[in-house]
Amino acid sequence: MTISAVSTRWVTIPTIRMDDPEAPTKLKDVCENIGFFYLEGHGLEPDEIDDVFEQSRQLFALSQAEKEALSDKIMSRGYTNMQEETLDPAVQTEGDTKEGYYIGKEIPITDPKYDPKKLRGPNQWPDSDILPNFRAVMEGYHNRATKIAFRLVQLLAMSLGLEETYFDKDFEEPVATLRLLHYDKRQSEPEKGVYACGAHSDYGIATLLLTDECPGLQILHNEEWIDVPPRPHSFVVNLGDMLQVWTNGKYKSTLHRVLTTSDYERYSIPFFFDPVFETVVECLPTCTDERNPPKYFPTTAGQHLVSKYEETHADFAPEN
Numbered sequence: 001m002t003i004s005a006v007s008t009r010w011v012t013i014p015t016i017r018m019d020d021p022e023a024p025t026k027l028k029d030v031c032e033n034i035g036f037f038y039l040e041g042h043g044l045e046p047d048e049i050d051d052v053f054e055q056s057r058q059l060f061a062l063s064q065a066e067k068e069a070l071s072d073k074i075m076s077r078g079y080t081n082m083q084e085e086t087l088d089p090a091v092q093t094e095g096d097t098k099e100g101y102y103i104g105k106e107i108p109i110t111d112p113k114y115d116p117k118k119l120r121g122p123n124q125w126p127d128s129d130i131l132p133n134f135r136a137v138m139e140g141y142h143n144r145a146t147k148i149a150f151r152l153v154q155l156l157a158m159s160l161g162l163e164e165t166y167f168d169k170d171f172e173e174p175v176a177t178l179r180l181l182h183y184d185k186r187q188s189e190p191e192k193g194v195y196a197c198g199a200h201s202d203y204g205i206a207t208l209l210l211t212d213e214c215p216g217l218q219i220l221h222n223e224e225w226i227d228v229p230p231r232p233h234s235f236v237v238n239l240g241d242m243l244q245v246w247t248n249g250k251y252k253s254t255l256h257r258v259l260t261t262s263d264y265e266r267y268s269i270p271f272f273f274d275p276v277f278e279t280v281v282e283c284l285p286t287c288t289d290e291r292n293p294p295k296y297f298p299t300t301a302g303q304h305l306v307s308k309y310e311e312t313h314a315d316f317a318p319e320n
């Protein structure tokens with residue numbers, strides 16, 4: 001397989017280790033500047049990560065009819081078709097050249113917490129005769145990623161000079177969404193509005209992204225698109241809109257996009273970590289003063305997420 005980079009402008013994305021005692025101090029600097037970093041020392045074994053990618057490949061290799069049968073348009077779970085999502089509708093002439101599969105926390109319909117309006121419900125699972133290990137691998141990874149993201153939020157709290165546990169209550173029942181992505185072999189043509197994944201910021205507090213060895217991810221830094229070199233088995237972490245609101249813009253929800261070529265298919269696995277659906281997100285008292293009034297209207301985490309899904313997903317049909 002030939003893997004060619006879309007651009008040659010590589011810059012160094014900082015690396016933070018979760019087990020580094022200096023992590024909060026380093027995070028502060030990274031979050032105030034670039035808003036993207038590699039995260040290591042996360043405790044996941046390379047084999048665990050490879051298993052998730054292997055199951056993802058097997059899922060996307062199913063027939064189109066089998067995949068389309070696994071779609072829940074009310075809660076945005078399960079399969080989303082190639083080009084169903086358009087992350088930058090203002091400039092894109094076609095949908096993102098990728099297909100996806102959303103997995104949230106499994107909440108059976110008999111559970112008192114079941115509430116599709118708040119995206120709380122069961123997942124779509126392929127038949128265990130067809131993909132016998134898929135569910136266990138995905139549920140295992142969802143649990144592990146939830147714990148890692150919860151710890152990352154504690155490190156972020158410390159980096160802001162807050163108590164380690166400051167945000168804990170907002171993440172007791174987080175909206176934690178694992179998404180498998182499969183990019184088509186397709187040349188992105190930004191000048192014609194064709195993107196693998198249009199420019200956007202993520203919606204929650206932080207995203208833990210795993211990618212295969214294929215390039216394509218770019219971030220907007222100092223008004224220039226720069227490449228994020230793939231580093232399999234490390235997370236690429238970016239901050240989301242909720243953290244930008246909480247910190248009054250001190251921490252950046254950085255714009256990013258993906259460009260691909262016709263040389264390779266690309267697989268990536270973002271894990272989106274959003275606060276409890278009802279959380280009201282507003283400027284932290286430590287991030288405002290007389291000369292620096294709140295810049296953003298307070299928002300409700302879940303409402304922000306649902307309205308973003310409505311803007312970007314053609315098939316999303318929330319129960320309302």
Ligand SMILES: O=C(O)CCC(=O)C(=O)O
Pocket residue numbers: 181197202209211217256257258268269270
């Ligand atoms: O595939 C990638 O590398 C990034 C995907 C992404 O930014 C997203 O799904 O929000």
Ligand SMILES: [Fe+2]
Pocket residue numbers: 200201202207256
């Ligand atoms: Fe993203």
